[in-house]
Amino acid sequence: MSQRLGEPRRPVRARRPLVAVPIAWIVAVSVVDVLAPPHVHLGPLLVAAPAITPLFGGAWTVALVAALAVIAQTAIGVVRDPDELLSANHEAQILALILVGASLVVFCVVRERRAKELRQVRYVSEAAQRVVLPPLPSRLGPLRTASLYLAAEAEAQIGGDLYAAVRTTSGTRMIVGDVRGKGLTAVNDAALLLGAFRVMAGRRAGLGELVRHLDRSVCGDLTEPGRHGEAFITATVLDIPDRDGRVRMVSCGHPPPVVVRDGRPATMSVLHPAPPLGLGHLADPRYHVESFPFEPGDLLLLYTDGVTEARDSAGTFYPLAERITGWTENDPDAFLGRFRRDLLHHVDGHLDDDAAMIVIGRPAPSGA
Known part of the structure; x- marks a missing residue:
């Protein structure tokens, strides 16, 4: 009899409510940034949302959160600088969010592929163990x-x-x-x-x-x-x-x-x-x-x-x-x-x- 140690992976449904955490962070940063004085810029804090998402989500979830962060940063720029539409500072922050989000998506894809390979190896190993x-x-x-x-x-x-x-x-x-x-x-x-x-x-x-x-x-x-x-x-x-x-x-x-x-x-x-x-x-x-x-x-x-x-x-x-x-x-x-x-x-x-x-x-x- 073979018994695998460790706790099983948390079911997808159990992890879905955690997506509310980065989304709530995006909303909170956006509201505070819009209401803050002109010399205060909280937009860079939006990068934390896609950064924490790989802890409980896959590539699609990370892509969704990163897209929401980019939209939020764009909206902040439009609201704070309606005459110039977007300042150079906001454009740089948007570009940074896109790069970070894309990197995290690639990371999740590679991680999930390796995790799948490891599960397959363990399955074959345990099957061989049960035969012997x-x-x-x-x-x-x-x-x-x-x-x-x-x-x-x-x-x-x-x-x-x-x-x-x-x-x-x-x-x-x-x-x-x-x-x-x-x-x-x-x-x-x-x-x-x-x-x-x-x-x-x-x-x-x-x-x-x-x-x-x-x-x-x-x-x-x-x-x-x-x-x-x-x-x-x-x-x-x-x-x-x-x-x-x-x-x-x-x-x-x-x-x-x-x-x-x-x-x-x-x-x-x-x-x-x-x-x-x-x-x-x-x-x-x-x-x-x-x-x-x-x-x-x-x-x-x-x-x-x-x-x-x-x-x-x-x-x-x-x-x-x-x-x-x-x-x-x-x-x-x-x-x-x-x-x-x-x-x-x-x-x-x-x-x-x-x-x-x-x-x-x-x-x-x-x-x-």
Whole structure:
């Protein structure tokens, strides 16, 4: 699921009343200038009307306001100098208004064209992201899930955050990860890893063997010639059984999961972290399988570093465990909705990096 940050553009109808502001300014300046003493000239103030119009209007609106300013300046000249029709001073002011108005119209046309191109790029980017990263199903066996991908508004490039789930005969295997970098290269790396995971996760291979296979699958691609800088993928691979309460996981340099029980979050410490995927060629890592409890009624929170590294206006990172303490929502969708709102409130609606979030619930038995 892809979610675009930032507030939507204000509808055209909501912006139309603002046109009254420059028009009222033109009327006010014209009346005061006509009534002012002969040595006082307020006509140059008319340029403020078309100058502020691009803040809420397009090229046609700017052209209309500029034309009204030119008409007003002409009328002022005719009223104040009826014998000479227009003085040289008024002619210069009219010419200046025409030049300023024309420049602003050109500016608006170029701005709108670039904004349209950027919207198209973002649309294509988000469509590609949804193809590579479809939302998780709401149910995976007995588990309930909710997933969210928040795309950073700072740029149109798509990121490499990833997640996927595969059902097995006894449970669900999941992966959440983050490719270093952005753009199509990161999407390609994410797609390669997700493809390898979906092929291997349903087999009877152990979790350590699965992660080793994933590392080998992406090593060749991440180390190919022509890449700039070091390339790797942080990831956590989990095996969530349907019945047993303990989750098994292998962490490869990724932020640890958080289990929320009765409003109290607990960060699952990783005692033996493995290096990120794609760096296995540097050494032969041992993938230690660790486990933690996940009981009925608990919520399991998985995320990428776009969450924990999100900064507010003062540069403070998002304190995940602190912020979600006391949250009593048991439904993954409700918890994720509150999580999204709280994160966006912390960053004032503008993330610097993409963020992926998954909330998994193990429902309590119906008779409990």
